[in-house]
Amino acid sequence: MNIGVASEKSGLPAKTIRYYEDIGLLHPARTDNGYRDYSTADIHRLRFLQRSRSLGFSVDECRQLLSLYQDRERDSADVKAIAKAKLVEIDRKIAELVGLRGLLHHLVSHCHGDERPECPIIDELAGQGVAQ
């Protein structure tokens, strides 16, 4: 399978697939003309990467998950540990964004948004604000 087909089947751009090969996440065969030749197993790996990346795992975490995926002797505990750590991280990010959202919303709702220069958003950013 050429890279174009692999791209279509995995949902990853060809550029990204080459990049993943560069950083050692897969090693497709080559045909005589030098083109990359993807096996069905390669496609599985690519789809696995696409899914785990879109779930928010870093490329390095994907590397670990991929090796667990390919390890028939794996302990599910190892996978669970990575996923739980990611969950904690996501929770932290959500909390941070919700905090930001609250402050920003407060500022936006107190700004007239007209042609006058007075602006509580600028005041806050300048350290003259009321919020927080």
Place this chain on the structure above:
Amino acid sequence: MNIGVASEKSGLPAKTIRYYEDIGLLHPARTDNGYRDYSTADIHRLRFLQRSRSLGFSVDECRQLLSLYQDRERDSADVKAIAKAKLVEIDRKIAELVGLRGLLHHLVSHCHGDERPECPIIDELAGQGVAQ
């Protein structure tokens, strides 16, 4: 004021302050020995940058906000527009993370997390899962 003092007063690392100068966000004076010399106005700008960055604005948005901050003729509507766009972006990010969190939580809670290889997390990543 030397960069060390500016760093302390603004809450930004010296490295970051030099970087902000590199990308044209401020232009401190220099003393005879070549050291950067920060005025009180520079410190205000740095604090403004520190606050707006920590509120989630990109450096480019900070550049816009900073020029509005320094523009006594500004329309508060311009500031509000930037802040509202950021609010929409933050809402989108939160929604995405909450979705991720739900799926990941579901997977984690269905994984035994023991020494057996069976793992619904891996199954999902491989496209064999039940979730979604």
Place this chain on the structure above:
DNA sequence: GTTGACCTTCCATCTACTGGAAGGTCTATT
């Protein structure tokens, strides 16, 4: 035989810094 789609490598670019090397300057102490 030539067009156009596809493939190759390599190099540059993006965001927002951060780390480190090599070297100049300032202040205090001996």
Place this chain on the structure above:
DNA sequence: AATAGACCTTCCAGTAGATGGAAGGTCAAC
């Protein structure tokens, strides 16, 4: 006066995770 240590300077490289583009090779169809 010498020296130690803290501070400052510039410059270059690296981080994550791709993405864009140039220059050129290959393949299938007409």
